[in-house]
Structures are given as structure tokens and as C-alpha cells.
Amino acid sequence: MGMFDFLHFEGNQYQTKDTPCQLMDNYEIRDDGTLWHEEYDTEWIDVPDLNLFGGRLDQYNLRWSWCDTFNGVIKFSREDKRRGGWKNNAWVEYQALFMNGCMIELQQTRGQEPLTAWYKQGIKDLQLKENK
Numbered sequence: 001m002g003m004f005d006f007l008h009f010e011g012n013q014y015q016t017k018d019t020p021c022q023l024m025d026n027y028e029i030r031d032d033g034t035l036w037h038e039e040y041d042t043e044w045i046d047v048p049d050l051n052l053f054g055g056r057l058d059q060y061n062l063r064w065s066w067c068d069t070f071n072g073v074i075k076f077s078r079e080d081k082r083r084g085g086w087k088n089n090a091w092v093e094y095q096a097l098f099m100n101g102c103m104i105e106l107q108q109t110r111g112q113e114p115l116t117a118w119y120k121q122g123i124k125d126l127q128l129k130e131n132k
Contacts, residue, residue, distance in 0.1 A: 003024060004016060004017050004022060005019040005021055005022060005024060006024065006025070006026050006027065007019065007026075007027045007028070007029065007074070007076045008026065008028040009028070009076065010029075012078055012092075013078065014077055015076065015077060015078065016075060016076040016077075017075075018072070018073065018076070019037075020070075021037070026038040027067075028064070029096065033102055033103035034067075034101055034102055034103070035066070035067040035074075035101050035102075035103065036064045036065065036066055036067060037064070037065050037067050038062055038063070038064055038065075039062070039063055039064070040059040040062045040063070041060055041061040042058065043057070043060065044056075044057055044058075045057075045058050066101055067101040068100055069100065070098050070101045071099055071100065072097075073095060073096065073097050073098075074095070074096050074098065075093065075096075076094055076096070077092065077094070077110070078091065079091055090111075091111055092108075093108070093109045093111060094107065094108055095107045095109050
């Protein structure tokens with residue numbers, strides 16, 4: 001399995017393995033379609049009683065940064081609890097294409113939720129622009 005990151009989108013938390021960090025970091029797709037990463041500074045804290053590592057890495061100075069150089073596809077998913085969740089193999093999955101940190105395409109690849117209202121409005125706006 002391995003590590004993953006969290007991606008927040010329209011009030012839901014998803015998991016993804018397609019973001020750069022893969023350290024259970026937080027990402028967010030904002031209402032305007034931009035991709036953001038919660039950056040932080042770290043400090044090693046010695047804890048002799050911890051058997052495996054002898055300490056922990058603490059995060060501080062948390063701040064959000066726009067991923068304005070990110071280009072590529074991010075696939076993200078969460079369990080669909082209304083349909084029984086992971087026990088029923090029920091998932092909601094999306095695939096988003098980004099260019100310069102802005103989502104330019106969104107597809108739902110699994111699940112029964114319709115594409116989001118703001119995304120549909122964005123498509124309508126693009127179509128209106130192209131037809132002018």
C-alpha cells in the first residue's frame with residue numbers, strides 16, 4: 001500500500017498517491033479549481049522511550065501554498081458510506097488534470113455522485129467563451 005496524501009475537495013476528504021509529498025500531507029482543491037498544499041517546517045524531538053525511531057518529527061509554521069507549477073493528473077478517492085463504504089467496495093473516485101496548479105478537467109471515474117455544480121458551471125462558462 002504505502003503512504004498517501006489527503007486531498008480536500010468540496011467539503012470531503014479524499015486520499016491520493018498522485019501528489020508530490022506522499023507523507024500524509026494536506027492538499028486542497030479550492031472553489032476556483034486551484035491546487036494548494038499545506039506546507040510546514042519541521043523539528044526533530046528526541047523521545048528516548050520510542051522503541052523504533054527514538055523520537056518524532058513535529059510540524060510548525062503551517063501555511064497554505066498554491067501549487068502553481070504542478071502539471072499532471074491527480075486521482076483521488078474516498079469510501080462512499082451511503083452505499084456501504086469499503087465493506088461493499090463502494091468508492092467515489094475522481095481524476096483531475098492540472099496545468100500550472102489550475103484544474104482544467106475533472107472526471108468522475110467511480111461512484112454515483114454527479115460532477116460538482118461549480119465544475120459544471122465552469123464548463124458552461126468555457127463553452128460560452130469559445131462560442132463568442
